[in-house]
Amino acid sequence: MTDSKNIADAYIALWNDADADSRRARLSAGWSADARYADPLMRGEGHDGIAAMIAGARAQFPGHGFALAGTPDSHGPFVRFSWTLAPASGAAVAAGTDVVRLDGAGRIAEVIGFLDGAPQ
Amino acid sequence: MTDSKNIADAYIALWNDADADSRRARLSAGWSADARYADPLMRGEGHDGIAAMIAGARAQFPGHGFALAGTPDSHGPFVRFSWTLAPASGAAVAAGTDVVRLDGAGRIAEVIGFLDGAPQ
Numbered sequence: 001m002t003d004s005k006n007i008a009d010a011y012i013a014l015w016n017d018a019d020a021d022s023r024r025a026r027l028s029a030g031w032s033a034d035a036r037y038a039d040p041l042m043r044g045e046g047h048d049g050i051a052a053m054i055a056g057a058r059a060q061f062p063g064h065g066f067a068l069a070g071t072p073d074s075h076g077p078f079v080r081f082s083w084t085l086a087p088a089s090g091a092a093v094a095a096g097t098d099v100v101r102l103d104g105a106g107r108i109a110e111v112i113g114f115l116d117g118a119p120q
Numbered sequence: 121m122t123d124s125k126n127i128a129d130a131y132i133a134l135w136n137d138a139d140a141d142s143r144r145a146r147l148s149a150g151w152s153a154d155a156r157y158a159d160p161l162m163r164g165e166g167h168d169g170i171a172a173m174i175a176g177a178r179a180q181f182p183g184h185g186f187a188l189a190g191t192p193d194s195h196g197p198f199v200r201f202s203w204t205l206a207p208a209s210g211a212a213v214a215a216g217t218d219v220v221r222l223d224g225a226g227r228i229a230e231v232i233g234f235l236d237g238a239p240q
Contacts, residue, residue: 038195038196039195040193043196073160073235075158075159075234076158076163080234099232099234101232112198114193114198114200
């Protein structure tokens with residue numbers, strides 16, 4: 001359970017990181033080179049594709065941040081956790097649940113994301 | 121959305137089907153030959169492996185049935201839906217959420233399952 005919490009925390013920290021070079025370093029350290037991401041609104045593949053996708057998503061929500069919601073759970077190579085997206089002060093504008101598949105080295109190989117509430 | 125409801129309904133019907141031959145026919149029709157299933161309690165691979173897994177799980181809960189909970193959602197090849205397991209009359213003994221990946225022919229290629237409530 002600690003591992004799944006660490007994975008979820010690192011994932012949230014990546015999305016919240018305001019520095020593009022730092023986000024790229026987080027991807028290189030924690031994600032497979034051929035990692036894939038897909039949710040209802042966007043998709044990306046590989047470190048470059050996912051870095052560009054995150055930069056684009058962050059640009060749509062300036063001043064907002066992601067936060068972990070609830071407790072991550074896991075089995076085998078899979079981790080599931082929920083999140084919210086909210087401005088610095090104010091109610092969440094979006095929420096979702098992501099399922100992550102880890103590779104043999106414990107890096108994120110795939111993210112399948114779902115939205116739990118529509119943006120306001 | 122209709123498609124995701126059909127996938128979820130067929131999935132629930134497979135688990136609730138009391139006849140082993142009929143379950144095997146449902147797997148052949150709706151699941152990839154090399155389909156994989158994994159949740160926190162069990163895993164199975166291929167029609168034979170998944171058929172044996174379902175038979176074993178059903179034997180542990182005689183007289184119980186699965187029911188869809190809420191509305192399935194989907195994007196790309198992925199479908200997500202929640203379920204409950206309950207006796208013919210009485211409260212649910214388990215609940216969970218499954219994420220399904222469909223193959224190019226619309227058959228289930230992978231199921232990643234999570235429990236949303238521990239069995240009583």
